[in-house]
Amino acid sequence: MKKKIVVIGGGFAGIQLVKNIDEERFDVLLIDQINHHQFQPLFYQVATSQLEPASISFPLRYILNKKDNLQIRLAKVISVDATKQNIESSIGAFSYDYLVIAIGCQTNFFGNEEIKKHAFTLKTTYDAIQIRNHILQTFENIISAMKVKERDCSTSSS
Numbered sequence: 001m002k003k004k005i006v007v008i009g010g011g012f013a014g015i016q017l018v019k020n021i022d023e024e025r026f027d028v029l030l031i032d033q034i035n036h037h038q039f040q041p042l043f044y045q046v047a048t049s050q051l052e053p054a055s056i057s058f059p060l061r062y063i064l065n066k067k068d069n070l071q072i073r074l075a076k077v078i079s080v081d082a083t084k085q086n087i088e089s090s091i092g093a094f095s096y097d098y099l100v101i102a103i104g105c106q107t108n109f110f111g112n113e114e115i116k117k118h119a120f121t122l123k124t125t126y127d128a129i130q131i132r133n134h135i136l137q138t139f140e141n142i143i144s145a146m147k148v149k150e151r152d153c154s155t156s157s158s
């Protein structure tokens with residue numbers, strides 16, 4: 001019977017690994033909390049309205065459609081029990097023979113709670129959209145403020 005490899009995370013690391021696993025020897029389960037790969041180096045372009053989010057989002061099932069021995073599940077992994085070789089996720093438990101944790105990293109605020117509270121992060125497409133919306137809204141606010149100022153000036157001079 002084939003051994004089962006569970007890979008958590010369909011980022012650069014997880015995808016590269018899954019692509020290279022020997023299908024004859026292993027069954028593979030890829031779990032990610034989103035069902036598409038996010039091309040992080042282009043987050044800046046989404047955040048600054050130069051690219052649409054869809055341009056940097058690639059469905060995991062499309063990228064890996066040539067793999068016969070692969071299952072993909074949309075779930076957030078909550079905990080790992082290494083003794084029982086079991087993981088708990090938002091859609092239930094999965095057992096494994098080998099586990100690969102490729103979940104990337106989180107933004108480091110270096111212990112500064114004020115920055116954490118107020119800063120924008122840029123680790124997901126959703127973050128990039130939040131920044132883009134904030135920039136666009138700020139420009140809208142500037143235009144509104146300028147219009148009010150123009151109106152006030154013309155009222156006071158007449």
Ligand SMILES: Cc1cc2nc3c(=O)[nH]c(=O)nc-3n(C[C@H](O)[C@H](O)[C@H](O)COP(=O)(O)OP(=O)(O)OC[C@H]3O[C@@H](n4cnc5c(N)ncnc54)[C@H](O)[C@@H]3O)c2cc1C
Binds near residue numbers: 010032038042103
């Ligand atoms: C804005 C930005 C620009 C960058 N530019 C460059 C660049 O120009 N060149 C370069 O070499 N590198 C760049 N990097 C770094 C590069 O993107 C990362 O090093 C790389 O994405 C890390 O790959 P990874 O597979 O380890 O993690 P990720 O690509 O972050 O993938 C982790 C995956 O795990 C999933 N995941 C996380 N937690 C869970 C969970 N609990 N349950 C289920 N799934 C989970 C996530 O949804 C994600 O799909 C950039 C990064 C950022 C943020």
